[in-house]
Amino acid sequence: xxxxxxxxxxxxxxxxxxxxxxxxxxxxxxxxxxxxxxxxxxxxxxxxxxxxxxxxxxxxxxxxxxxxxxxxxxxxxxxxxxxxxxxxxxxxxxxxxxxxxxxxxxxxxxxxxxxxxxxxxxxxxxxxxxxxxxxxxxxxxxxxxxxxxxxxxxxxxxxxxxxxxxxxxxxxxxxxx
Numbered sequence: 001x002x003x004x005x006x007x008x009x010x011x012x013x014x015x016x017x018x019x020x021x022x023x024x025x026x027x028x029x030x031x032x033x034x035x036x037x038x039x040x041x042x043x044x045x046x047x048x049x050x051x052x053x054x055x056x057x058x059x060x061x062x063x064x065x066x067x068x069x070x071x072x073x074x075x076x077x078x079x080x081x082x083x084x085x086x087x088x089x090x091x092x093x094x095x096x097x098x099x100x101x102x103x104x105x106x107x108x109x110x111x112x113x114x115x116x117x118x119x120x121x122x123x124x125x126x127x128x129x130x131x132x133x134x135x136x137x138x139x140x141x142x143x144x145x146x147x148x149x150x151x152x153x154x155x156x157x158x159x160x161x162x163x164x165x166x167x168x169x170x171x172x173x174x175x176x177x
Contacts, residue, residue: 031080031148032156033058038079040070040096041114042088046137050083053141067096074106081148081158083135086115094129101130110151110158114139132160 037059039050044065051061062077064070067088074082082100086093093113100106111130116137133147151158 030057030145030156031059031152031158034060035081035157036060036062036077036079038062038064038070038073038077038082040064040067040082040088040093041085042066043085046085046114050144053144057145067091067093071096071099071106074100074109075103078105079109081151082109082111084111084113084131086113087117097130108160110160112147112151 035058037050037054039047039054039061040063041047041050042065047063047065051063054061062073062079064073067084068091070082070084071091073079084093084096088096093115097111097113100109100111110132112133112135113131114135114137132151135143135147148158151161153159
């Protein structure tokens, strides 16, 4: 082993390079282009970062800076996926999640909760109230797309993993009525 390889191994540098190379070599499953994603966050920085990442992959982005507007947009636009912050002004992300899960029009939309607040993160894991995934802020591009990939079905659109086909059909017929 060369001296540089030994130093890299001892200092831990290079492991990120190996992880990055391994991640790049793994085939990535992308959602269908044109997928509509709602981002609900009061941080304009988080919204801008997610918008840029998602638009680069051909997704259409809807945005809301608070839970009330997010719920209204979800009801009117029916996005394919929602990124929902937990700590929001006014209604919390938890309250918005409960409201979205109670409504037949939105209960089937996969929701990824987000938070950089340690207490909110702990509360999320304690409550586990219907979100399909959780992403801690700050996040990487790889993590965003990994979270989306976990929710994709055979048609390359996000689906709620724990909702059965019969429940989806019942919800779809209820919405159609």
